[in-house]
Amino acid sequence: MVRAPGVGDRVLALDTMVINAIALLILYGVLHDTTMYFEPAMLFAMVGFVGTVAYARFMLRGDIIE
């Protein structure tokens, strides 16, 4: 994400990082045999989606809320 050649690649790297973090959270939950980690995973998924869409809109329009 730091040495990406363009803005779109940075956003894409952020999206990939969020998805990998979700997978890590779920694996951690399986490792510790608890269902407590599913709510953070769900929140990560939602916030990651909203953030990526907001960044793409910002690139497109130069503004998020019009």
Added chain:
Amino acid sequence: MDLIAEITIAFCLVVSGIFGLVGSFGLIRLDQPMQRLHAPTKATTLGVGGALVASMLWFAVFGEGFSFHELLITLFLFLTAPVTAFFIAKAHLHTSVDRAELPPTGTAHDWSVFEDPGDPELPGEPRR
């Protein structure tokens, strides 16, 4: 029965690991921005799907019964990954691809419309 479940879970985990690695590695290694878009959005989604299936099987067989959280997360991710990919592709097309570089559409109309959009002038604010 436990052995079959363990083998299935391990297979799902290995598949998810391979897909996640391929997706993240493709993000680094591919040349064109549109090619880079392909690798993480598909492969990483499949990787997370494999991990979620493995977790669902684990908690159904060894844990406290079947839970719907994984299904919710899977559904949400599978719904939102194409949307984010589409948004990033659209932003990339609008910002860094010239109109003259686009290949011909093969129809009478421009890209991203199925039929003639008609008069582009809209009332109110001018479009950016």
